[in-house]
Amino acid sequence: MQYLEYKLEMGPGGMHTPYWVDDGGYWNNPANHTYIGATRDNQEFKIPDTVTKLTAAELETRQLTIHAATPMLKITNVDGVPTPGTELTDAEVRTEIQNWVTAHS
Amino acid sequence: MSGTTKQNPNRQSGTVGPVASATKDSGNPTKTTNPSSGVGAEWINTTTGQIFICINATTDANEWIGQTNTNIGSFGLFGGGQSGGAGTQVNTIDYITIPTTGNATDFGDLTNNQTPAGTSNGINDRAVWGGGHDGSGYVDTIQYNTISIPGNGTDFGNLQQARGGGIAGCSNGSNERGIFAGGHNNDDEIDYITISTPGNGTDFGDLTQGRYGVCGADNGTNERGVFAGGWNGNKLDTIDYITINSAGNAIDFGNLLASGFAAASCSNNTNDRAVFAGLNPDGTYLNTIQYITITSTGNATDFGDLSGGRAYLTGLSNGTGERGCWGGGTDTSAAKLNTIEYITISTPGNTTDFGDLTQARASAGGASNGAS
Numbered sequence: 513m514q515y516l517e518y519k520l521e522m523g524p525g526g527m528h529t530p531y532w533v534d535d536g537g538y539w540n541n542p543a544n545h546t547y548i549g550a551t552r553d554n555q556e557f558k559i560p561d562t563v564t565k566l567t568a569a570e571l572e573t574r575q576l577t578i579h580a581a582t583p584m585l586k587i588t589n590v591d592g593v594p595t596p597g598t599e600l601t602d603a604e605v606r607t608e609i610q611n612w613v614t615a616h617s
Numbered sequence: 618m619s620g621t622t623k624q625n626p627n628r629q630s631g632t633v634g635p636v637a638s639a640t641k642d643s644g645n646p647t648k649t650t651n652p653s654s655g656v657g658a659e660w661i662n663t664t665t666g667q668i669f670i671c672i673n674a675t676t677d678a679n680e681w682i683g684q685t686n687t688n689i690g691s692f693g694l695f696g697g698g699q700s701g702g703a704g705t706q707v708n709t710i711d712y713i714t715i716p717t718t719g720n721a722t723d724f725g726d727l728t729n730n731q732t733p734a735g736t737s738n739g740i741n742d743r744a745v746w747g748g749g750h751d752g753s754g755y756v757d758t759i760q761y762n763t764i765s766i767p768g769n770g771t772d773f774g775n776l777q778q779a780r781g782g783g784i785a786g787c788s789n790g791s792n793e794r795g796i797f798a799g800g801h802n803n804d805d806e807i808d809y810i811t812i813s814t815p816g817n818g819t820d821f822g823d824l825t826q827g828r829y830g831v832c833g834a835d836n837g838t839n840e841r842g843v844f845a846g847g848w849n850g851n852k853l854d855t856i857d858y859i860t861i862n863s864a865g866n867a868i869d870f871g872n873l874l875a876s877g878f879a880a881a882s883c884s885n886n887t888n889d890r891a892v893f894a895g896l897n898p899d900g901t902y903l904n905t906i907q908y909i910t911i912t913s914t915g916n917a918t919d920f921g922d923l924s925g926g927r928a929y930l931t932g933l934s935n936g937t938g939e940r941g942c943w944g945g946g947t948d949t950s951a952a953k954l955n956t957i958e959y960i961t962i963s964t965p966g967n968t969t970d971f972g973d974l975t976q977a978r979a980s981a982g983g984a985s986n987g988a989s
Binding site: 520523525526527528529535536537538539540542547582583584585587589590591592593594596 | 699703704706732749750752755780781782783800829830848852854872873874875876878879897898899900901903908916917918919920929965980
């Protein structure tokens with residue numbers, strides 16, 4: 513599986529997830545409007561050469577950098593609503609990334 | 618003075634003449650009651666005696682106002698919500714007249730303080746509120762209001778199980794089926810009711826993923842309902858759909874632009890566009906509005922922006938009248954908001970200020986009588 517850092521593409525109806533992303537929309541970086549997505553290996557379609565491909569380790573580093581600027585928060589059930597609370601620790605951020613990588617490998 | 622007073626059928630001149638143009642019918646006019654004489658056309662409900670005047674003559678999107686302030690085709694209700702932190706659920710219902718910007722007005726009260734999902738049977742004028750949380754636990758109550766007549770909620774029945782706070786609602790409009798979906802961490806349950814007939818929820822099928830913090834939209838009498846986003850321990854970008862008049866499990870539709878929960882939705886009904894606003898991916902609320910074409914499966918496309926990043930807001934619309942509104946919600950400061958903003962659903966772009974709710978709050982339900 514390939515892990516891609518991408519931006520939305522502009523189309524006739526507006527911006528959308530690039531068609532070459534199989535499962536995207538994860539971990540928006542508000543500083544540069546990028547997202548993380550996964551795409552199958554050895555795909556028949558072309559992924560633009562300008563798209564950054566990340567290893568699992570690089571994905572962790574990216575997310576910890578974003579977390580330092582815009583902390584990810586722990587989500588708990590408060591009165592029946594998923595609600596952000598305290599900041600995730602760096603270890604919890606790593607675990608979230610690792611779980612996602614496992615689910616997309 | 619003695620004797621009896623009778624009408625003078627021969628009086629045809631002068632400044633006061635007979636109301637010869639009024640249509641007489643046993644029911645109220647609807648949004649799709651197209652008056653041949655346009656604005657000013659009169660309608661008499663022979664059952665209630667109420668007189669309506671057409672104040673906006675737009676084919677299939679007319680507005681009629683009655684002498685008891687009954688307003689057909691354009692009332693939007695915001696019901697319940699949470700005004701602060703945990704345990705601050707409220708029972709407030711307030712309303713707006715969707716085509717006319719301005720502040721919301723007090724409508725009445727729900728039977729409980731809670732955070733329900735709302736939906737309606739559109740021009741048939743009934744809002745239903747299902748589930749939610751009352752600060753001490755989940756609730757299974759369903760209640761209803763007549764949208765055009767301010768008043769308090771009335772008991773309707775019960776969901777199959779207590780759930781909500783992050784439950785989604787949608788309907789097939791005047792075809793009378795209301796849907797409530799999700800609402801627990803692993804709850805994939807979908808209930809349906811017949812909106813015109815009080816009673817308990819019945820099993821419809823299951824979502825593709827159990828989740829809460831999910832929102833729902835529909836294309837009205839075209840029978841498709843969609844559910845977007847949510848949380849099940851992970852943030853989700855899932856969109857799935859059902860055929861409302863045919864019970865069964867939901868089917869994958871596509872994906873949102875980003876994974877997250879607590880977005881709010883509305884649609885332009887049979888014009889087939891659903892829009893989703895706000896999203897909470899990690900505590901960093903997004904200002905993104907995105908849309909889908911309800912009859913065509915696929916991923917969402919960017920529509921424009923809210924005035925700020927937020928989530929837990931409430932969406933409603935006047936259906937084919939094309940105005941979508943979002944009210945309340947929470948921003949990154951965790952403050953509850955009273956703002957209402959609007960878009961023209963057929964035209965991608967950013968929101969414009971509409972007015973304010975009577976009470977700042979988040980996670981309210983929304984319903985209108987502007988749909989089909």
